[in-house]
Amino acid sequence: MAMLTTSNAHHSALNDLYQQHHAWLRNWLGFRLNCRFDAEDLAQDTFMRILRSTNREPIQRPREFLATIAKRVMVDFIRRKTLERAYLEALAQLPEQEMPGEDERLAVLETLQEVDAMLDGLGTRAKQAFLLAQLEGLEYRDIALRLGVSLSSVKKYMAKAMEHCLLYRLTHETA
Template sequence: MPTPTFHPDIHDAALQQDLEALYTGHHRWLRSWLRRQLHCSESAADLAQDTFMRVIAARNASQILEPRVYLATVARRVMVDYFRRSALERAYLEAIAHFPEPVQISVEERSMVIETLCEIDAMLDALGEKPRQAFLMSQLDGLTYQEIAERMNLSVSSIKKYMARAIEHCLLFSLS
């Protein structure tokens, strides 16, 4: 396999060399490790590339002391994102399958919807469990603060605080 030429924005020759050494020295190992985790060669190859893209973006290849430990850690995060995205995509496809008439959307629209769902999921994941639960009960189930408080076995004032935190979080997330 030829050594890849990395992103043209990488002007630092030393960084370029470190990335190339990391890639040539560990890409095959990472792909094999991912294949054992995923039981799928194609997904392993994709996630190995995604892992190296994150390493490139971090611009810290020269500081990596334990390359395989570092790559496995980054790859685990990539796998979590991959599984989360796959679950969201399956849920989305299942949801539209229940619509009364067949819904035809383009590949681009589907990709945009799934990307938006992933962003919402990441935003909600950054909330604590109770604020997220209260927010979802309010927004998805249409429950009042009183109803949420009863279901969560909390006070209405706690629910108000959780909702304020969740709404503030959503606003700050949308501005970033």
């Protein structure tokens, strides 16, 4: 019963936070994004992230807290948009007869976003080595030559990348 009370108190506090600060957050995001539609979406995403959080501590400075979460949401949003733009630019280079259908484009874009999320936080060299091995099928010695590093460095990068991906999968699996 104590858990239910704690949960109800938490949801009540989140509801109050939303009621008191949603408009401010939407305007704050709108100023930074220069698009009220994206600002509305990201404000909702910010509150959803807070709702899914396991942190039940009282929020001392709500606007600072919301701005911190919203900045992280914006970084994810901008990264997704950049990835989407790069993919669409690559598609534009294809001859029309090789253009994938809408469903295939959406599936590829979703996969690219998942790979990007999986590799987030991985060092640049480890990410490069992993992508060269997985996407271009390069051997470790070829990756070493391409990156200008030793073979043992490539092995370390790949081990780190594999561990990073495994941890991501374990923490993001859906039952």
